[in-house]
Amino acid sequence: MTASTTAQDHWTRYYRWGPPALLATGTVMSAGSASLLMSPAERYVAAVLTVVAAGWELQRSLRRRSMQEQDTGHFVVRSGLAFALSWLNPFFAFYAAAGYLDAHVMLPERWIRLGVIVTAVTVAGSQAGGMPPQSRTMWIAFGLLIALNASISLVMMRLAERDEQQSLERLEVIGELERTNEQLERALAENQALHAQLLVHAREAGIDDERRRLAAEIHDTLAQGLVGIVTQLQAAQDAADRETARRHVETATALARRSLGDARRSVQDLVPEALEHDALDVVLAHTLAVWSRETGVRAEFTVTGTPVPLHDDVGATMLRIVQEALTNVGKHADARRVGVTLSYMDCEVSVDVRDDGNGFAPMEPARGFGLRGMRSRAARVDGTVTIESAPGEGTAVSVLIPLQSATPVSQDVS
Template identity: 50%
Template sequence: MSATDTQLDRRWEQLHVWGPWALLGIGVVLATGAAELIEGPAEWQAAGVLVAAAIGLQLWWHVTRSRRAGRGRIPSRAGTVYYGVRWALAFGLTWINPFFAFYAAAGYMDADELIPGLWRRLGLFASAVTVAAAQAGGMPFDGVQWAAFGVLLAVNFGLQAVVAHLSEQGEQRSHERAETIDALQQALDENAALHAQLLVQAREAGVADERRRLAAEIHDTIAQGLTGIIAQLQVVANTPDERAAREHVARAMDLARHSLGEARRSVHNLAPVALEHDGLPQALQNTVADWGERTGIRAEFTLTGAAAPLHDEVSATLLRIAQEALSNASRHARAARLGVTLTFLGDEVILDIRDDGVGFDPLALPPRTRAGGFGLDGMRARAERIAGSLTVETEPGHGTALSARVPLVRHDQ
């Protein structure tokens, strides 16, 4: 609540507390000035008793109101009793002298605070009766005064009913606004909690994704290099030809150096060593040539379209997919020929890897491979990470064709 609203509420509270006192005082002063309207000593005595009773009533209500200060301006049984007794005293005083109708007019300003629900209209009507009677010339009435009283009563009560209706609508809107603010605050609190929860989940998902990426990098680099070294050393152990053994040992040493470079690169930024000095086409060509020489399988690399410098992440992803596909082919395909094609096509880059090996049934793969290992699903996850896709066409006895399609994102973008 703003300072202006607080000040306005304080002034309205003061009006409700001191307004009846002021109106009673005005009535007493004016009635005394128009003493000729009071006919005899009996009426003077009655007026004195009623004024004293009104003062006593105001004192009682002042104390009662102070005790109820913490409850706000809410209608109550005590307030209804106070309003009714005050009206009766004001009606009696106005009968004696019409100027006491000022005291009766106090009912117009605090009926909403004192009387609950529909009874509020009855309270306003009672106050309007007293005020209209004074405006018509005072009670009792003659024939002409009755007509004036009827018109004045209708005008007084009509105006007060309209004002009361507008005030109730304003209170309802204020209540609805307060409920809306509370609901919005609750929604903001819930959104803040949800935002914090989403941040935690995003952080956990990022950690899990980074772990999967690191695992894939290790599998595609160090693990594959160690597998190649083991294969070369197994040949050395099984061959009596010293010259051939030295050749396989040299290959094992080259693979060890390459794997060491990949390990160091993985520690720094996970970019493949093959891309350190060459673009993707040259890196793929070197990788295919080295793989063919190591495995003895006829392997060819083909570049189609106008090559463009690719973003590091795109180049690394396609190279890792090619390395994994070549590793799978050397272990499982038993192929005589293998071809790798890199195609720059519009806003896409396509990597195709084909072999004439034994093929396989995708549905017959081991559960680990189908459900997130480092084979086909690992390659597919790499492609999808950069908004690409991976498709595989194969069947037993008819080789395998693998195609990775990713967006062409240039190095300077």
């Protein structure tokens, strides 16, 4: 239960039982002074009026309707009874004073001030020594008391109205805050639901990204290694002598071991083993030399600019894309010469793979995973892949990636 509700209940109890209590107080006080202030006839009339007033108050107090409803008739009758009783004995003004506290509830708004003034007249008569005043001085005192009581009552009523208005405004603010809190609770619930959805989407995106990474690793390592193994075993079968067949089998075995190691490192998302020991330019030079020896295609490797240490992801991306490009040349280009250029620039590093082979139409939809995998790898490190080719004019694959580190290092490139 709120404080405002508790206060309202207190006032409701007063409106119901306050006037009867004040009537009882006035009756007790008047009975004690009746022998001094009242004649026998006045005591008889006062007793009758007291019974009538008590019945009048009790019938209203026992009704079940709200005590804060307008009841002009009851106020008028009570004011008349209180005036008559106070005329007989000033102590009955206690009963009349009830009008100060409930006139604003029982009377229409335009009559409230009149009701307060009527109450002030009755109370002032009691304060002046009883009605009617017995001398000119008492009449003057009576008039001043009416003005004083009425003024004080109207000021208090005005203050009460202002307090009531402020209470209503506070209740409105509280209601608005409650509505705002409800909206915030709904918003928080919605945000929690959205957060849960974002977590699900993030997990799904992470799963998809990991699938794409593994697919690229499988294509660039296992698939190429298996192709090389099959090629070497076929060559061993077709060899004219045992020594040549043995060399092909040894090469296939080495490829299988290397592919197994690459598979393990791919699952663990580790940098290629070669890059753990050497810089990118050294690894690319060795890779190109091995590829040239296996395919019989003449190859040249060039480094331009000042080599700088690269982030592991950048180096791995460059190496895998070059390996894929060389595999494509070996499988499809029928080239006689291949050139690989690694270029270190101020803010970027690039590698270009060029061949003089058959070429193709880059605008045609890619049939395999290779070209899509190159672009996907480069995009993971904010890089781009550009392919220039035409039928019969060879192919150029260019990879451009922003530098992740700019600390120059001195290396000898053989």
